Amino acid sequence: MLRAHARIVKFALQNFFRNFWLSAVTIFILTLSFLTVNFFILANGFTDAVVQRIEDRITIKVYFAPSTQESDVKVFADQIGALPQVALVTYISKQQALDEFKSGFADQENARIEEALGELETNPLPSSVLISAHTVEDYPAILSAIDQSAYAGLIEKRSYDDHRGFLTTLEQMKKKIREAGTGITIFFALIIALIVYNTIRITIYSRRKEFGIMKLVGASNWFIRAPLILESIFYSLASLALTILILYPTLSFLQPYIARYFDGLAFDVLGYFNSSFVEIFGYQLASSLVLNILTSGLAIGRYLRV
C-alpha cells in the first residue's frame, strides 16, 4: 500500500511537470480566480471600514443650560458613563468650550474676539457632555436613559436628533451594500466554479487517451484517479501561493495611494489581510481543494469508461 502511495506521488509530480504548459495555464486561471475572490474580500473590508468610520463619528452631544452647576454636569457624565452601552464619555467644561472656540481662529482675529468677549460678564458657552456608544444600535437606549435622568431638566439641547435621519439612511445603505456584496460574491463564485471545472475538465480531456491506455494495461481507476487528484491539490497550493505572492507586494505598493485617495481613511489593507490571514486564505484553500477534487473526480469519471 505504501508502495502504491509512493507511486501515486511520483506519477502526480511527473504529470505536473511533464504537462508543464497545461499545468501553467491551469494555475494561471486558478490564480486569477483567487485574485478576484480577494478583490471582493478587500472591497467588503473597505466598505465595512468606511461605514465604521462614519459610525465612529456619530456621538450624542448634550448641552446644559449656562446656569447649570459644573458639579451637576460631572455627576450626570458619571451616571451616563456607567451605562453598559456607552463606550466613551467626555465632559467639556465652559472654559474648555471657550478655549476650543478660540483655537478655531487665527491669532489676529482672536484678539478681536477676546475684546468682544471681554464685554460680556460671563462665559456665554455652555458646558457639555460628549457620549459615544459601542454600536449605532445602542443610541436609542442611551437617549432614553438621558431623558429619564434626574438632570434631564437642565439639558438645553441634544445634538443626536440631527443625526437620526442620516443614521437610518446609513443603516439601510449598509444593508443594501451587504446584500449586493453577497449577491455579487455568489455570482462570481459560481462563475469561478464553472471556470475551474472547465479548466480541469479540459486538462483531463486532453489526456483521456493516456488514461485509456493505462486501463488497458491493467490500472485500476483509483491508480489513475489518485495522482490526478493529488495533482489538482498541487494546482490549488501553487496558485494560492502565487496569489499571495502577487497580492502582498501589490497592496503594500498601493497602500499609500489608497490612504491618500480616501483622505486618510484608517483602512490598513495589509493589516486587514494579516489580521485574518489564516481565515481568509484557509477558507480559500479549503474551498478550492473541495472544488478541484470534486471537479477532477467528476471529469475523470466521464473519461474512464473503458
Add this chain to the structure above:
Amino acid sequence: MIKFDSVHKTYPGNIEVLKDVTFSVGSGEFVFLVGQSGAGKSTLVKLLTSEERPSKGRVEVGGWDITRIPRRDIPRLRRQIGVVYQDFKLIEKKTLWENVAFALEVCGESFHTVRTVVPQVLNIVGLEEKADRYPQQLSGGEQQRAAIARALVNRPKLLIADEPTGDLDSLTAKGIVDLLLRINSVGTTILFVTHNREIVNMLKRRVILIHDGGVRSDKSRAKYFL
C-alpha cells in the same frame, strides 16, 4: 486458455462484425488468427480483454467466464494477459522505461522487481539503450518492440499480438517471431494476429481464419490461403 462459444458482436449502429464465432485455444498453444482487413480480428482481441463485451455467446479466458465480468475485476483480467496492440498504445508522456515499468507498477510489484525486470525485458527486445526515450523519439519498429516488451513484462500466461510485425522489415520481423516462439516454448499461450502470409506459411502452426463474421477454417499445421 481461450474459449469462444457462439460469440456475436454487433457494434452500435447495427454493425454486425462477428456472427457465431466458436473456437478454443489450449494452454501453451501457438495460434495464428488471420483474416481480411475489417474481418473482426481486433474486435475479437477486444472481447478477450473486455474492452468490448459480446452481444451474444460466451467468452472464457483461463477458465474464467468473462462474458459479464464486473467492472472492478477487469484490471485483474488485463494484468494476466499481455497484449501488443496494432497501434502500440504507448503512453506519450512516459519514457520507454516508464511505459514498460507501468505494467509492473499497476500490479503493485516491488521497486526492486521493477528495477531488475524492466532492463531484462528491454534487453530481450533490443531496446536497452533507448530506455530513456519517449515514444515519439522511436521508429515505428522500435515502438512495436517497446509494446512487446510491455506485454511481456508481467510474464503473462496469454500473449496476444495484434499485427506485431506490421511495421517491420522481414529480418526484424523474423526476430520478433523467434522471440514469440521462445516465449511460447516456456509455456506461454500465443495468439498471433496477422496478415503476413510469409510468416504464417513459414511456421506451419495452427491457423484460424476469420471470414464473413465467422470461423471459415481452423487447421493445425496450415498455410495461409484465402
